[in-house]
Structure formats: C-alpha cells, structure tokens
Amino acid sequence: MKTVQSAFKFHGGVHPQYNKDLAASKPIEAMPLPKQLVVSMSQHLGAPAKCLVKKGDAVVKGQLIGERNGFISVPVHAPVAGTVAAVEQRMGPAGGWADAVILDVSEDQSAAPAFLPPLDWKSATREDLLARVNDSGICGMGGAGFPSAVKLNPPPDKHCEYLILNGAECEPYLTSDYRTMLERADRIRAGVEIMRKILNGPAVRIAVEANKPDAIKALEKAFADIEGNVEIVVLPVLYPQGSEKHQIYATVKRIVPEGALPIAVGCVVENVGTVAAIADAVEKGIPLTERVTTVSGDGVVEPKNVLAPIGTRYADLVAFCGGEKDGVRKVISGGPMMGFNVPHLEIATTKTTSGLLFFTSAKVFQYTSNACINCGRCVRACPMQLNPAFICSAVESNDIAAAQKMDVMDCIECGACSFGCPAYRDITQNCRRAKASIRAAAAAAKAKAAAAAAK
C-alpha cells in the first residue's frame, strides 16, 4: 500500500468555489424516523423495479418491496417497518415520474428486520458474493445509479485490471463521501476486499482529491496492512475529477472509447459510499436502505451530513437540519454543478441523493444570456474536448444535426462550459436539449422500424 500523486491531468476542467466547510466538520448523524417515507421503484439507472406490495400491506425493515425487473435494474427494500399507505406515481428528483410505495412508518420498530444471513467473504464463493450484491439492491451512489452487480460481473471476454474507488467528490458543497471515508474507512476496506474477490483480484486505486487530507490519512490507516497492489491516488483539485472517464484517465491514464463502459479499458469504478454499502450487505446482510446525504447551502439553518432512510421526503430532511432560512430561492438535489433543481419538497431521497442544497437569492445568480463573444473559454474548460460554443449556437438555431456531428452525444453535462461563460450562455442546457432530441429521434426511428417489422 502506498500513496501516490496523480501524474495525469485531463484536458479542461474548472475551479468552482467548493464551500465544503459548511458541512465538512459535521459528523454523520442518523436522523429520527419521519412519519412517512416515499420509496420510489426507480432509484437507479435502467428499468424500474416491479412493485411487490399493495395498499394496506405491513412490511418490516429490509423486506423486499420491489423486484429486479430486467438485466439493468436493482431490487428495492423497505427502509423501516411500516404499513403501505398507497402505491402511486410520484415525481423523482430528476423530474421523471415512477411508481412509489408510500410507507406509513410504524411507531414500534421492534419487529425483527428481514435481513439476509451474514456471509463470510473469505469462505463464500464469488457467485454467492455477486448474488448478494444483486439481492441487496446496491447501485452506484455517486449520482448515476448504475447497478453494481452489473458492474462487478463483466462479460467473460473482458478482464478487470483496475478497481478504482471514486472518492473525489468534486462537486462543491457535498461532503457525504468525505465523511464516509473519514468515519467508515474500515467498511470501505472490507468492501474493497469483497469486490477484489468478486473481480478476481484486480489492482486497487483509491482516488481522492488533494483537498481532503484527513480522508487520505484515514484511508491510509485503514488500508495500512492490506496485501496486494493497492494505491491511494491523490488527484489534483479540479472539477469534474469525479467523472468516471476522467478519473480513469487521472489514475491509470486510460481513455474510455466513445459510448463504451469503463470495463472496455479494464476498469471498474465504484463510489466509496457504494463500497461501504457492499461491505454491509455481505458481512451484515443489510440491504441498501439508507444513505448519507449532505444537507447544505446558505439557506439551511444547520448544514449536516444526515444518515437518512431512503425515501425520506426533502421537507423532513431539512426540518431535521433546523429548517430553511433567509428566504430560499432554489433547491438542488445533488451537487450544484450537475444536480437537479427541485420544484417542491415533497420529493423524496433515493439511493443516489448525495446532497440537498438550499440557496437564498444571495447565491442564486439571475442572468440573461447574451450573444457568444467567441472567447473560447468553454472550449478550454470542456473535459470531453468538445466545442461547446459551436454546439450551443447550432442547437439555438435548431440545427440538431450539426450538433450531432460535433459529437454532442459525448457531452457528460458537467456544466464546466456554462460555469465560465462570460456571456452567461445556457451551453449545458442546450447540449442536454440536443441530446434529448437525438435520443427521442432515435427512439422514434426504432419504434417505427419495429412497427414496420411487425406489419
């Protein structure tokens, strides 16, 4: 085990104000159970889970309430004991609607939880461990929510050479991964050993940004006596260092091809929180039913890192942190660079909610877009080496085909282009619009072809 400095810098990137000190010093705090939870069936990337309960059913903690529905999908478990009040369509943080179980939380939480039997990872087979990850409903907790069991089970022709732990947490304000690394470094280590076994012993790289020296120390201590090829890679502070593709470049200098997954270059990237969740799922049999969420921003009385059951409504979460203050103007689920703007606080947390930020009008920037002055700042900032200025202009004049020719589909929507734009242009939003149009057109063409084939 050794600690090394990352030697590879990806192109572009920006330096936003991190503002992590608001919540960085606050230990993870478990919140008292709210009265009601809204557990969505679509908390991950891929097909929503199939709901297994109906109105009036009593459930216990850890009980399976949503079944895996397809290859890229994960099951959902009841976070607490309670009664199902309803199963209805609810809006998720990203704005999509999906079935959700409305759970009235029981006052009496003494019922035995329906956890799976603990496994000893040393004696268990690789298949058992993989099945456990699958059954525990674990998906990437960094943001995208890609099912972990799929990541950990690469196709037979691909071999995982590097397991990369993503502890960059490059989004401003967020400190949930930082606190996890600080307080649960031993769980991360257990998770690493389990994942190493599942992936047939790859080298391990733990990527942490240089602005988290305590986390690096805590990890060094926890991993001090680990065997095998394990390195802590200290990354330079740069947004979007936490993006999967850029992290792979910064740690092992490999470039993920266009449209491919990291396994194409022999890498598996997993968020540190997810790794700890895998350790709990295997060693203690606890499915993924709670997570650490950073509640921060200048519009919240007491910023905190809250350990809350999944499905906690945002209103309950902010109430636990002392409530709102100073007239909140904008609420963002996730980080300020890539997070989703939420219209109301009835939305509930999911497995991917890493933060909930409240901003007053002092922090919310009101602007009007001006004409592009061709300064090229976005081109320099784009970590995917696209030309955001041209893409934006093309999309604004409805020339989606030109945007597609300029590889807009490679855009990772990190927001680095809009961040530095002196003309305040909505570059990222235009890229998203182009991507949405291209995807919709592709889906329409596919549906048309399917209809023609059916004929």
Next chain:
Amino acid sequence: MTAIITAILVIAGIGALAALALAIADKYLAVQEDPRIGLATAALPGANCGGCGFAGCADYARALVAGTAAPGACAPGGDAVNAELAKILGVAATATEKRVALVKCCGTRSEAIRVGDYNGICDCSAAAATAGGDKGCRFGCLGYGACANVCPKHAISITDGLAVVDKRLCIGCGKCVSVCPRKLIELVPASATIHVLCNNPVRGPEVTKVCGVGCIGCHLCEKSSGGKEANHFTFNGFLAKVNYENPPTDATLADKCPRKCIREDAHFETGI
C-alpha cells in the same frame, strides 16, 4: 463579306457537329428512366414537408413509381393531387381525409398552475428535462414552442403559455407530433368539430389540484351525447377522448362539460 460568311459557316459547323454528337449520345448512351417519376414529381405540391414519410416530394414520387408506396399519403396536396397521382400510375385513388394537428391541452397560464419559475432556454424538451417542467400538470402543454419551431407552415402559435394550431394553415405533416416531449399533439380529421382538450389521465382530485380545465373523467359528455351506445367518446383512465371514427357534432356538448375542456372547433382555430 467573306469574313462574315466564314464566321457564320464555322459557328454553324461547330453547332451542327455538337448537335450531332449530342443526338447520337442521347440515342445510344441514354439511361432509361421511368417518365412517370417526372410526372409524379410535377404533380406533387413540392412543399417537401415529409408528411408522407419520405424525404421530400421527389423521393415519394420515386417510391410511388417503384411500387413501394401508394398514392394517398400526401396530406398537403389533398384529394386533387392524390387523384392526379393515381391517374399517372393508373391505379384507383384512395381518398384520404385531411388531417390536422390538435394540441390536447387548454390549460392556459390562468387555468393551469406553474410550480416553479423556469428561466432556462425556451424549448419544451429542455424545460421538461428541468425538474420535469414547470407546469403543475405533467401531461399538459409546456408552451415553450418546440412544435411551433418545427412547423413548416407556421401554423402553430403560442398563446398564453399554450400551443394553438391554426387549422386553416395546418397541412397535417405530423412534425409537431414527434417533437412534443409531452406527446399531446395528435393528428385528427379536419372535419371533426368537437374536441376534448386535455391529456391528463389521472384521477379527478389530482387533476383539479393542478388545472382549472382538466378532464376528470366524469363521463357527462358521453351521457349527453347519447350514452355509451352512441360511441362518440372513449375513455383512457380518467380522461375522455373523442372517438374520431365517429365524432360528435353537437356544439352544446362544450357547454355541458363541467370542466370546460371540451371545446368547439372555432375556439382552437382562432385561439382560445
């Protein structure tokens, strides 16, 4: 004098030679192309709207002559053009009814609530990607004009936060149908006069929370138009839909709807 004659003779000689060469080339080198392609292209309106599903009028004409398409798909041209095409191809014409786009929403700014301030780019799919859109109703028209932007005939205008189709200008090409992120634009027969302008299939109480003119599925329209047997309306969840195979004609239905989401044609032609 000789100079003029020489010049005339030389030019005439070159001309004659060239004409001869071209005539020979045309006779022996020409590639035969079906003359009907040219005729059919000429008969089509030339709007290149793509409503027939082909890349422009010439492409449709080629497909017609090749036999992979049938006349009758040209909505802008209407019956006259389709009859002409059928004559060129020597097949019986199939009558098509003119179809026009209908935006199935009447939730204007005053009727349908907006849950947030959206100040991003003015495009429906971008707005829909931002927290699901600012409109309280997740099925209703966002009013950021994606349909109006693609309309080749400028038949769609945005009035009070709502897309409105001018039936007289609409050629039924269906471009707006595919760009709408809410999928609430439908092509309906131009002859139908009564429409249900709502797209929200959820239960009544949830609809009334977000919109003053949303359909709650009370079936009153069905009852007042002669009951289930008359078959003028179909229902999808808690949403009434006009059965365009057999559309109602009774204009008083609009007044009978307790939610005022059934509108007579005149309303959507001239703006609500």
Next chain:
Amino acid sequence: MRYLIIIVGAVLVNNFVLNRFLGCCPFLGVSKKTETALGMSGAVVFVMTVASAVTWCLDHWLLDPRGLGYIHTLAFILVIASLVQFIDIAMKRFVPPLHAALGIFLPLITTNCAVLGVAELNCKNGTPFLESVLFSFAAALGFGFALVIFSGLREKLAWADPPRCFRGIAVALVTAGLLSLAFMGFNGLVKLPY
C-alpha cells in the same frame, strides 16, 4: 518552378472568385452546405480542365489560322455547353457513381462565367497547351478552395442571429466581401507570369 508559380498564382493571388469575381453565382448558390460545395468544386475542376483543353485546340487549330479570333467567345459558349451536356450523358452511362456525386452540378456550370473566363484568359495570354490546362486546373482548384471556405463560414453563419435586414443572402454577401479582402492580402506573393 514556373508551373508552381502558375498554381499558386491561380489558387491564391488571382483567385477566380475572390479576385477576378468570376463564377459568383455558384459561389453564392451552392455554398450553403460543405458537402454540396465539395461536389460542386469537383464538378468545376473536371469541367474547367476538360473545357480549357478543348477550347485551346479549337482556338489554335480552327479559329486562329483563319483569323477568326473575334468570334471565339461565341464558339466557346457553343462548344462548352454541348461538351458539358455530352459529359453529363456519358458519365451517367459509364460512371454512375461519379454522376451521382457530381451530376446535379453539371447542368449548373454549362456556361458558367468561370469556365468561359478561363478559356478567354488562355486565349488572351496565348499560353502553350500544357500551361493552359494547368492554369485552368489551378483556377478551378482556387474556385473550389474559396467555395469550400465560404460554405464553412456560411454553415456557421446560419447559427448567427443578425439583424433582420441582414439575414440570409445579405450577410452572406458581406462575408464574401470580407473573404475577398482577406485574399487581397496574397497580392505580391509571387511574380505572376501573366
């Protein structure tokens, strides 16, 4: 060296479109998309080279010996027009792929002023056969060069939001003027033989 000077001179210094202002109609007409501009350039290179070879022969073997230099404009129009038509028909028959790529542009340039202009210039300067053909080829290259640059600009121009009175062809003409000014900068780069 002389050949190189001819090429540089025709492509950059005395660019047909931007310096001699010949062939302005296709320059504005088919410059909306780079793909069509490339197709057009290909067609022009082909036609100009062939046409200059034919007109040189016509001029030197038929018209000049008979002292008919004064009607060569008329004769050239006639010959070039029928030649292009002939090429169109023959290409369709024998090389359909090339026809599919260039075919739609061929009728557009039958009596293009650039094609006629290069023949006239060759006549006027009295250049030998090989140099005439090379000059025509280079002139056509210069035309294609300008056309492709301009189409790239116009593709970007389509995204701009100029004042209403400038939209479309107006701002395109302004851009063409600026491009022409830029090409004036090549003046004096080489000492032109003619």
